[in-house]
Amino acid sequence: MITRNPSLTEQVKAHLKERIVGGDFEAGRIPSETELATDLGVSRTTIRDALSRLEHEGSIYRKQGAGTFVNEPGLQIKSRLEEIWSYEEVLRDHGYTPSVRVGEIQTEPAGDQLAAELKLEPGEPLVVFEKLFLENDLPVVLTTNRIPKRLVSVHIKAADGKKPLYELLEDHCGRFLSYYLSDIVPVALGNHESGQLAVARRTPSISFEEVGFDQDNEPVVKATSLFRDDLLRFRLIRRKAGA
Amino acid sequence: MITRNPSLTEQVKAHLKERIVGGDFEAGRIPSETELATDLGVSRTTIRDALSRLEHEGSIYRKQGAGTFVNEPGLQIKSRLEEIWSYEEVLRDHGYTPSVRVGEIQTEPAGDQLAAELKLEPGEPLVVFEKLFLENDLPVVLTTNRIPKRLVSVHIKAADGKKPLYELLEDHCGRFLSYYLSDIVPVALGNHESGQLAVARRTPSISFEEVGFDQDNEPVVKATSLFRDDLLRFRLIRRKAGA
DNA sequence: CAGTGGTCTAGACCACTTT
């Protein structure tokens, strides 16, 4: 039962999360850290690590001197903006069973801005393709991915585009996606985008404009994503800095 | 030199942050955790706590077995979406020296949706007022705040609206703002909003629609905020969940 | 294989809330 990977902390976190959503805790009160530690046979530090993660993602809150409690409003959050890793997962979290349509895989030279963002020489070729995520033929997310061609060691075919982006980068570039730096930009959808998303032209939308970095902190992809706000809405918890 | 409050961890974090932005670390390499611990005379745990926070906010990155390094792209982030606490601070972080204009303080009954979000009976009175944040007479942020009237123990005058919202809630309601739950919504600005922000009607904008909760996890305020995207843009770091 | 970060333990003391 006690194994490495996932870590003890992760196991404890998952265990507690299950009991929280299962309503195991009377009146929203979670047992004290010492009690949990002895019950689960781990150190208080491990318990505290797990609780800290649950607190950070909004599932619980803690009051010094008082106790630890279930956070009902925080439990409502389906997809936390800071933890989006693939849009398929997001859609599944919303109860959808998404399908993916991949556009033509093209090669384009990088403009000045893209080159700077991806640490390339201007004009270096990029592999570019669109992905459309649908729920029951209803488009929800439209993303455009741009990968520097010189990172691609295994040729990308149309079918490969269906993989989650992090998987594609591992299989075809040998890079492991570590994090995204994202700008959140308001836009009015143009002709092409509104057509793909099946909404009126100039519909307001959020655009995520982001650069993905690999394990060595090298930029590996520039992605732009547009959303159907009526089908997918993002939430987020904001706290005081340093808490 | 060694004092409680701010905690040792916070002090170590601030110390390291200073050295990072000051370029003290040769080739972006930060000394090992053990070395930092003996140098600063604290335990490795404290060092690790401080480094974890710096990693989380994007200032550094760590590679198991290799070391800890300065994260140049992460250092560029001015205002991290998850840590916004007052728009005045955000504007100051962008190098502005903001001023605030407060609209008329009104009382309105809560509609069904607002009542549900703030855990009120429909029709209960709300104190409502607009705040416009400007840089040199140039409007940047427009927010509308709605506070349940029954929470207000000290009357709110127009001048009080200039205070940061968390301060106002402490002074006039005895509540301490703990966190916001925020929806990110794309909108096209209407007549009133575009006028206040001095942009064309139907300009696309981000709208933050958020509920603020106090130390006891009770909803205390509903706020809606609109932004001049050309003057203020939000960034965010996205990582795999559970990392 | 030496050195790094990742995980976990056991225990101490403090600040705060509740009774």
Next chain:
DNA sequence: AAGTGGTCTAGACCACTGA
């Protein structure tokens, strides 16, 4: 006064990286 979460320590062992 008793019990809670918050901070910090010292030390152990593991997994991984890079020379």
